Amino acid sequence: MSIWEYANPAKFMRTTGAMLPWLLPVAVAATVGGVVWGFLTPDDYRQGSTVKIMYMHVPAAMMAINVWVMMLVASVIWIVRRHHVSALAARAAAPVGAVMTLIALATGAIWGQPMWGTWWEWDPRLTSFLILFLFYLGYVALWSAIEDPDSAADLTGVLCLVGSVFALLSRYAVLFWNQGLHQGASLSVASGERMSAVYRYPLYLAMLGFAALSLALILIRTRTEIRRRRLAALQARELRS
Amino acid sequence: MRALLLRDLRLAIRAGGGFGLGLCFFLILTVLVPFGIGPARAGLAAVAPGILWVGALLACLLSLDRIFALDHEDGSLDLLATSPLPLEGVVAIKALAHWLTTGLPLVVAAPVFGLLLQLPFAAMPWLVLSLLLGTPALSVLGAFGAALTVGLRRGGLLMSALVLPLYIPTLIFGAEITRRGAEGAPVAAPVALIAGITLASAALIPFAAAAALRVNLR
Numbered sequence: 001m002s003i004w005e006y007a008n009p010a011k012f013m014r015t016t017g018a019m020l021p022w023l024l025p026v027a028v029a030a031t032v033g034g035v036v037w038g039f040l041t042p043d044d045y046r047q048g049s050t051v052k053i054m055y056m057h058v059p060a061a062m063m064a065i066n067v068w069v070m071m072l073v074a075s076v077i078w079i080v081r082r083h084h085v086s087a088l089a090a091r092a093a094a095p096v097g098a099v100m101t102l103i104a105l106a107t108g109a110i111w112g113q114p115m116w117g118t119w120w121e122w123d124p125r126l127t128s129f130l131i132l133f134l135f136y137l138g139y140v141a142l143w144s145a146i147e148d149p150d151s152a153a154d155l156t157g158v159l160c161l162v163g164s165v166f167a168l169l170s171r172y173a174v175l176f177w178n179q180g181l182h183q184g185a186s187l188s189v190a191s192g193e194r195m196s197a198v199y200r201y202p203l204y205l206a207m208l209g210f211a212a213l214s215l216a217l218i219l220i221r222t223r224t225e226i227r228r229r230r231l232a233a234l235q236a237r238e239l240r241s
Numbered sequence: 242m243r244a245l246l247l248r249d250l251r252l253a254i255r256a257g258g259g260f261g262l263g264l265c266f267f268l269i270l271t272v273l274v275p276f277g278i279g280p281a282r283a284g285l286a287a288v289a290p291g292i293l294w295v296g297a298l299l300a301c302l303l304s305l306d307r308i309f310a311l312d313h314e315d316g317s318l319d320l321l322a323t324s325p326l327p328l329e330g331v332v333a334i335k336a337l338a339h340w341l342t343t344g345l346p347l348v349v350a351a352p353v354f355g356l357l358l359q360l361p362f363a364a365m366p367w368l369v370l371s372l373l374l375g376t377p378a379l380s381v382l383g384a385f386g387a388a389l390t391v392g393l394r395r396g397g398l399l400m401s402a403l404v405l406p407l408y409i410p411t412l413i414f415g416a417e418i419t420r421r422g423a424e425g426a427p428v429a430a431p432v433a434l435i436a437g438i439t440l441a442s443a444a445l446i447p448f449a450a451a452a453a454l455r456v457n458l459r
Contacts, residue, residue: 138399138403146393159403169438
């Protein structure tokens with residue numbers, strides 16, 4: 001039993017088909033539960049009720065980065081081992097990640113207006129998220145521009161590798177360019193400062209929900225891609241006969 | 242390799258606008274900016290480092306599609322791919338030729354444009370140095386973008402969308418050097434960083450670009 005068995009599309013379809021019926025309800029329940037539970041927490045003494053947008057903002061930001069990392073891993077697997085499911089999963093993940101980045105940016109803007117007095121600030125964290133969003137857009141655009149699926153998978157894979165390096169480089173380059181307005185990490189094991197448990201547990205639930213929701217969406221989209229491939233193969237066979 | 246470099250340079254010059262195109266774009270931009278911002282000395286001097294760097298970046302972008310597109314159309318790229326020269330070397334040479342025809346003229350002419358934008362004299366050497374160190378990275382990264390989109394019929398817009406995010410770190414450090422130079426602040430850190438970006442890109446990006454070219458020539 002090795003993980004590479006799931007590179008077999010039939011095996012992948014069977015396993016994910018069995019997973020989705022319970023993954024999707026868990027994802028929706030945890031997301032809704034986390035956000036609603038977060039909404040019922042008491043107001044923060046400094047930020048007032050605006051603190052509750054954190055239950056959308058932090059999990060979305062976390063998934064925006066995690067989905068990119070997942071795309072990077074999937075691209076490397078495709079380039080090294082040529083498993084088609086891996087390339088399709090990377091393709092399926094990109095729009096999910098782009099939407100997560102957009103949610104993080106939009107909720108950040110809505111929170112920033114009353115708190116910082118501005119919708120947008122060229123702060124390092126905000127800027128690097130905008131850059132990440134640009135990378136997502138470029139990646140999706142390149143996928144949709146190339147017709148041959150294998151070439152598209154190769155080219156986007158290379159773009160993902162180079163883009164990862166430069167996204168990381170930009171993340172630290174912008175620190176150089178502007179001092180931050182954004183607060184530090186919301187959850188950190190290293191730093192002594194911790195959020196009160198009242199806020200922490202709903203946040204954990206919302207993070208779990210967003211992670212499960214992203215996973216479910218990526219799996220559904222990957223399954224769609226596999227089915228589209230099968231359909232194209234069937235049509236090609238019919239045309240030939 | 243030298244023959245390929247000379248051929249590319251000759252083509253760029255004889256096809257017209259090899260040296261001129263980027264410079265002309267740069268000139269128009271520097272002339273337009275004061276009309277947009279207003280002629281006040283202080284205002285212009287404040288934005289000059291950024292405008293000059295953004296201008297250099299866009300001027301570089303303007304001619305990127307010529308790195309591989311023409312050779313791809315007439316089939317000479319296939320010949321180069323089957324020649325004994327490794328494709329990585331071809332990419333590096335073509336990026337170098339692109340830099341010699343667009344980056345280098347900008348480096349040489351930048352002080353004049355800086356003068357037009359009221360850039361303080363103290364910043365001039367730093368402007369030239371930052372462009373000299375930074376523009377090779379722009380050419381190499383541009384060659385990567387061009388290699389990714391060489392097979393597409395209308396790849397120009399897509400290429401810009403792919404390449405511009407890659408240019409951000411270079412732009413940040415390049416403009417920072419010039420700005421610090423204008424203020425007389427220490428510049429050692431951004432100089433080292435931009436040189437690092439250029440060296441690393443020149444060493445590693447040709448491999449990625451060659452991989453992309455191989456896919457597109459398949």
